Amino acid sequence: MRRLASPFGIGAAATVVLAGVLALGGANEYFFFAGYVVLQFVVLATAWNILGGYAGYVNFGTAAFFGIGAYTSVLLFKSLGAPLLVQMAAAAVVTGLLGFGTGLLTLRLRGIFYSIATVAVIFIAETLMINWRYVGGATGLQLLRPAPMLPFETYTRMLFFIMAVVAVLAVAIARYIEISWIGRGLRALRDTEEAAECSGVPTLRLKLLACTISGALMGVAGAPLPMYLSFLEPASSFSLNYSVVALAGAIIGGTAHWLGPVLGAILLASMQQIVTVTISSEMNVLVVGVMLVVFVVAAPDGILGLIRKLRRPRAAAGKP
Amino acid sequence: MIFSFQLLFEAILFGILLGCFYAAVSIGLSVAFGLLDVPHVAHPAVLILGAYCTYLLGSYGWDPIVAGLALMPLFFLFGIALYRFYYETFEKRGTDAGVRGLAFFFGIAFIIEVGLILAFGVDQRLVEAEYIGKSLSFGEMRIPLRMLLAFAIALVLTAALTLYLSKTFTGRAIKAVAQDEAALRLMGADPVRIKQWAFGIATGVTALTGALLIIIGPVEPMLDRVYIGRTFCVVVLAGLGSMTGTLAAGLILGISESIVLMHFGASWAPAVAFGLLLVVLGIRPQGLFGR
Amino acid sequence: MSETLLRVAQVSKHFGGFNALSEVSIEIAQGERFGLIGPNGSGKTTLINCISGSLRNDGGSIVFDGHEISGLPAFERTRLGIARSFQIPRPFSSMSVLENLLVPLEYVVHRRSMHAADTRAEAMQILESMSLADKADTPSNRLTQVELRKLELARAMAARPRLLISDEAMAGLSSTEVEEVLAILRKLNASGITVIMIEHIMRAVMGFSQRVICLDAGRIICEGTPESIVRDPEVQKAYLGA
Numbered sequence: 001m002r003r004l005a006s007p008f009g010i011g012a013a014a015t016v017v018l019a020g021v022l023a024l025g026g027a028n029e030y031f032f033f034a035g036y037v038v039l040q041f042v043v044l045a046t047a048w049n050i051l052g053g054y055a056g057y058v059n060f061g062t063a064a065f066f067g068i069g070a071y072t073s074v075l076l077f078k079s080l081g082a083p084l085l086v087q088m089a090a091a092a093v094v095t096g097l098l099g100f101g102t103g104l105l106t107l108r109l110r111g112i113f114y115s116i117a118t119v120a121v122i123f124i125a126e127t128l129m130i131n132w133r134y135v136g137g138a139t140g141l142q143l144l145r146p147a148p149m150l151p152f153e154t155y156t157r158m159l160f161f162i163m164a165v166v167a168v169l170a171v172a173i174a175r176y177i178e179i180s181w182i183g184r185g186l187r188a189l190r191d192t193e194e195a196a197e198c199s200g201v202p203t204l205r206l207k208l209l210a211c212t213i214s215g216a217l218m219g220v221a222g223a224p225l226p227m228y229l230s231f232l233e234p235a236s237s238f239s240l241n242y243s244v245v246a247l248a249g250a251i252i253g254g255t256a257h258w259l260g261p262v263l264g265a266i267l268l269a270s271m272q273q274i275v276t277v278t279i280s281s282e283m284n285v286l287v288v289g290v291m292l293v294v295f296v297v298a299a300p301d302g303i304l305g306l307i308r309k310l311r312r313p314r315a316a317a318g319k320p
Numbered sequence: 321m322i323f324s325f326q327l328l329f330e331a332i333l334f335g336i337l338l339g340c341f342y343a344a345v346s347i348g349l350s351v352a353f354g355l356l357d358v359p360h361v362a363h364p365a366v367l368i369l370g371a372y373c374t375y376l377l378g379s380y381g382w383d384p385i386v387a388g389l390a391l392m393p394l395f396f397l398f399g400i401a402l403y404r405f406y407y408e409t410f411e412k413r414g415t416d417a418g419v420r421g422l423a424f425f426f427g428i429a430f431i432i433e434v435g436l437i438l439a440f441g442v443d444q445r446l447v448e449a450e451y452i453g454k455s456l457s458f459g460e461m462r463i464p465l466r467m468l469l470a471f472a473i474a475l476v477l478t479a480a481l482t483l484y485l486s487k488t489f490t491g492r493a494i495k496a497v498a499q500d501e502a503a504l505r506l507m508g509a510d511p512v513r514i515k516q517w518a519f520g521i522a523t524g525v526t527a528l529t530g531a532l533l534i535i536i537g538p539v540e541p542m543l544d545r546v547y548i549g550r551t552f553c554v555v556v557l558a559g560l561g562s563m564t565g566t567l568a569a570g571l572i573l574g575i576s577e578s579i580v581l582m583h584f585g586a587s588w589a590p591a592v593a594f595g596l597l598l599v600v601l602g603i604r605p606q607g608l609f610g611r
Numbered sequence: 612m613s614e615t616l617l618r619v620a621q622v623s624k625h626f627g628g629f630n631a632l633s634e635v636s637i638e639i640a641q642g643e644r645f646g647l648i649g650p651n652g653s654g655k656t657t658l659i660n661c662i663s664g665s666l667r668n669d670g671g672s673i674v675f676d677g678h679e680i681s682g683l684p685a686f687e688r689t690r691l692g693i694a695r696s697f698q699i700p701r702p703f704s705s706m707s708v709l710e711n712l713l714v715p716l717e718y719v720v721h722r723r724s725m726h727a728a729d730t731r732a733e734a735m736q737i738l739e740s741m742s743l744a745d746k747a748d749t750p751s752n753r754l755t756q757v758e759l760r761k762l763e764l765a766r767a768m769a770a771r772p773r774l775l776i777s778d779e780a781m782a783g784l785s786s787t788e789v790e791e792v793l794a795i796l797r798k799l800n801a802s803g804i805t806v807i808m809i810e811h812i813m814r815a816v817m818g819f820s821q822r823v824i825c826l827d828a829g830r831i832i833c834e835g836t837p838e839s840i841v842r843d844p845e846v847q848k849a850y851l852g853a
Contacts, residue, residue, distance in 0.1 A: 058422045060361075105602045111418045112359045116552045117601055120594035123549055127591035138587070181717045188703045188714045194665055195701040197685040198694070200719035200770055204684075240545060244430055251423055256705075282437045289430035296420045296427065297409050 008175060012168045019164030023157040032160040034273045036228060039163040040221050041269040044242060045249030045261035046170045047217035051210045052247065053255030054183055056190035057111050061102070061118025062246040064125050065095045065215045067237040069222030071125075074135050074232050077143065084162070084227060091223035092216040099215020100208055107207045126238040140233025143226050159224050170217050175258040177213070186210060218246075241285060245269065248292040254302030263303055330461055331582040332575055337467045339574020341532060343567045344474030345547065346554035347481055348526035353552075354561030355498040356515050356522075358406065359422045364547035365429035366523060370395065370530020371539045372436055378447040378534075385449075385473070388531025392524040399523025402428075403516045429544060436541035444538035452535060470532045477525065482563040484521075494518040498561055549593035557600050559607030569608065572596075616641045616805050617662070617774060622671035622681075624657050624829075631657040632829045634671065639774075639807065644800050646820030646837070647809045650849055654829040655809050656698060659776050662807075663695045664688040676773065690719050694772035696763035698779045698809075702751035708762055709734050709747040715770035734769060741765045741795060757788045764795060775799060776807045781815055789815055817841065825849065 023032065044062055051057050069091035076082040076090055098121070106117040130138045145155050152158035177183050188196035189203045197203050226232040245268055253264025268288055275284040299306055345367055352360040370391060377387035410421045455464040485491040497511050497518070533539060553573055558565030577592045600607065617639040624632040632654045639645050649655050660666040662673060664685030673681045680688050694715070703711050712734035721730060738744045741761045746754065751762060760780050767775055777796060781789045793815055800806050810816035816823065817837040825833045825840060827849040833840055840846055 052419065056419050058419055058426075060426065105598065109601065109605050112353075112361075112422060113556075113601055113605065115359075115361070115422055116548070116556075117598060119545075119548050120598050123546070123594045124591045124598070127588060130587050184706075184710070184714055185718060187705055191703040191705050192701040194685075195697060195703070195766075196714065198663055198665065198689055198697075199715040199766060200686050200689040201714060202684070202686045202718075244426070247423060247426070251420075255419075282434050285430065286434040286438065289427050289434060293424060293427035293431065296424045300420055 008172075012172055015168050016165055019161050023152060023161040023164075026157075029154065029156065032154075032156045036156065036160045036163050037273065038266055038269040039160070039167045040225075041245055041249060041265040042167045042262055043163070043170045043221040044218055044246035045253070045265035046167070046174045046258065047214045047221065048246040049250040049255055049258070049261040050174055050177060050214040050217070051207075053250055053261070054178065054186040054190065055207055055210050057107065057207065057211075058115045058247070059118050059214065060115050060240075060243050060247070061121045062218055063238050063240055063242040064118065064122040065098065065218035066222035066225075066242045067122070067129070067234070068098060068125055069095050069219030070225040070232055070237050071129055071135055072219065073223045074141060074143070074226045077226065078135070078141070083146075084224060088162075088166075088220050088223040091219040095219025095222075096212045096216030098219075100212045102215075103208045103211035107204060107211065122238050122240070122243070126234050129234040129238075136233060138234060140231060141226075143230050143232065145227055145230055155227065159228050162224060163221075166220055170220075171258055171262060173213065173217070174261075177210070178258050182206065182209070244285070244288055244292070245272070248288050248295075252291055252295045252302055254304030256301065257304050260302050260304045267303075326460070327582055328579070331579045333461070333463070334467070334582075335575030335578035336571060337463070337471045337574070338578055339571035340474040340478075340567070341467075341470045341536060341570070342550055342554055342574050343570025344470075344477050344532060345526075345529045346551040346558075346570060347478060347563070347566055348522040348529065349551045350555045350558060350561060350563065350566045351481075351494075351518055351522035351525075354555050354558070354566075355494060356518055357498070358403070358515075358519065359418075360425055361422065361548065362425040362429040362432065363526065364544035364551055365432040366395070366398075366526050367530050367533060367547060367551075368436065368539060368541065368544045369432050370527040371534040371543075372440060372445070372530075372541075373527070374531040374534050375440075375445045375447055375539070378449075383449055384447045384531050384535050385469075388528040391527035391531070395527035396520040396524035399526075400516050400520040402523065403519035407512060407516070433541050433544060440541065442540060442542075444540045445534070446538040447534050449535070466535050470536050473528070473532060477528065478563060478567050481521075481525065485563060490514070490517065495561075546590050546593070549590070549597060553593040553597040553600070556597060556605070557607055562607070565607060572608075614641055615639070616643075616676060618672075618674040619658075619662065620672050620674070622658070622661055622668045622673060624654075624661055624666060624669050630829050632661070632668070635826070635829070635831055636671075637824060637831075639805060641773075641805060642800070642803060643805050644819055644821045645805070645807045646816040646823035647807060647826065648811075648813075648816055648823060648840070648846075649826035653826040653849070655826055656778060657829075658826065659695060659778060659807065659809065662688075663693055663776060686718070689715070689770050689772075692771075692773035693776070694767035694770040694774070695776040696760075696767050696778055696780050698782070700759035700763050702754070702759060702762055702766075704750075704752040706751055707748050708743060708751050708754070708765075709738065711751055711762060711766050712737055712769040715766060719770045737765050737768050740798070741768075742791075757784055757791070760784065760788075760792060761795070764792070768799065772804060774805045774807065776809070778809045779811060780808075781810060781812055793819060813841070 044066065048059055048062055052059055072091040072094045073087035076087050102117055102121055106114040129135060135141060148155040148158040185201045185206045188199065188201050189206065193203055225237065249265035249268045250261040254260030272284050275287060295302060349360060349363040352358050352363060373391050374384050374387045378384055451465045451469055455462045485495055493509055493514050497514050550573065554566060554569045557569035557572060573593055573596060576596060577589055580592050581589045615638050619635060619637040621634045621636055622632055623634055635658060647655050657666065661668040664683060668681050672679055675691060675693060678691060703714060713730060716730050716734055735744060735747060738747055741764065743761050743765055746758060754762060764780060781792050789812060796806055796819065808816055808819055820837055823837050823840045824831055825846045832845045832849060833843045
């Protein structure tokens, strides 16, 4: 597990190298433009799953953390001209704290109260930004991108590579949590909170930890958004669609394993790119909604659960 | 900003009217979530669906209130079907109803919302009726007739539901199912059928309040998002499942929102409900009127 | 008698206007086998919820091994040495039987300091002592009633407690299964663990305990040896409603 050359470590390194090679040598600019979005949703779904999948607390407020990450960047960029990596680090701190605060407020209560509170955070954050002139108010803010860092040819390529690194990091963190004592504690409290507590699991602390990490990762996913779009406005940054796709990606992929959200997010986000271009963005959201409902009803363990059933048909059909 | 008692008085009066309306749109959720413990985050979407159905009937010349009343049985059946489905897929299997139940209703809300966008577009829609444009004048104050109408119907509805829950046998069984399912089973009643019936009533009532929503002002498909805050704020503030609490909580929200609206402007108003909700969750999650 | 392990003094608990416990005081000695009986709703489970930390008592004090614990969250009480089983079994249903035991082993006993392989071996040992070893890899949601009861006890034991609270571990079991669970509890007690047993099966609790307390309506109505308890008119009234 500690060895650097574990299969996961090799896979992670290979992904980063592949992203780097693509970003330096790849041909089609649109690929990076779309690929960035797909990777961003991989981060969001993975982050969502740390609390939602492992601990069983449903966050509807992914959009809030994502949007606040983006606004943290804009604020730092406009006031101090901070470079992108600083923006991202600051976004992680701000949204991590926000996650901690929201958790502290509601994680003692039943799960649904946490979920509703996260919706509240979206709307409050959005309202604040609408009324804050400095960051553009309701109409938004046009931003001038600096030159891309060497060796990247264009800014979009650079962002693609950075988001690939963030995605690999997010997955590595999620995987570490999943296979370590933290993950076992989270699963225990998800199954039954009282028995977990009586087995020595500090449930509130673990939930707050998951909440903070999950929030910070969502903020990092949102931090490069202003530079990606060269523009930022409240309505689209705090769009509930981010929440839905993050949640649906994790659930459709399968919440029990770190690979689930990755698969689900890649599937949904790619589909989103295709359907939005070929049909309409409404139809795309509809498809995500329908898929989410179909999966929670018919395949509660997601794509990974389906694969497991196919691979071991006897074990699944055996005992009742 | 100049402080004036006249303005404050108007804000409070308007807030009372608005508050009763908020109580009415929340009452379905008060039953579904407060009493039955169903994580019905799709309630606001069903509300908007009711408003659009009223709009649809209105385009055939129906009066919105008549339309709302006519939609009630239809929504009642929809509610029964929805609960039955939820029960069979999540509650009955027991395990992990929390996450998947929430995700299920969240998905349903999205399907309704996008369905409405595809069917009607993103533009605002409104209905016409004789009473909608008019207003009554009291001295310098003008109160829109539609607000008074919504206020009256909201009061009647809340009173009727409160009476139903406390005076009839089924009503009391609904309240009992919230407290002790096992005891009810011993009495020979089937808790699932009672819950199903109650969920049907909650959804039926939501059709009529949806009609009120479009009487009060124009609607658009994504309006349900703001109403997630308003309805859950009212239900949590009320103390889960309390009908009189719902009315009081509606008034608190209505008055706060209307004061903010008049003094700080419309762009702050949507955050009032959510802010109040967070405060209540942080300070007194059992609500003002809960145990 | 040897030194006191747990001292419950004037503990009360009310829910709204309902007094579930009023000023209950109990002292339990190190190594004792202690029985807690009383009709349904008499406050037995509320009392052990207050001791284990699932509920906070409203008044009074609870001292365990010299520490005042009434303000501590449940997980810290477990780390101090109080473990419990649940009346309605609450397995970690997404985990296998073995993994269920790894939770307390990792969170109480070793606190992330030990190698995974050793922890597993330790869990296996506990399972063997409960004759659950052959079920180690079975998902815990596929167990039978008696296996679930045993898992509850095994998981509590994995926290290496000094005080074990067994909340109706035998309800709904056949008489041979009751004997099996009783034998396990006796063995644990012989190894030095203090046991509080809450039980409806009189034969079991009376045969097991050295001392018994009977609760009714949140108060202790009688305390003594099993023989004296069964003869007590108050106890008979509480149970038979005469």
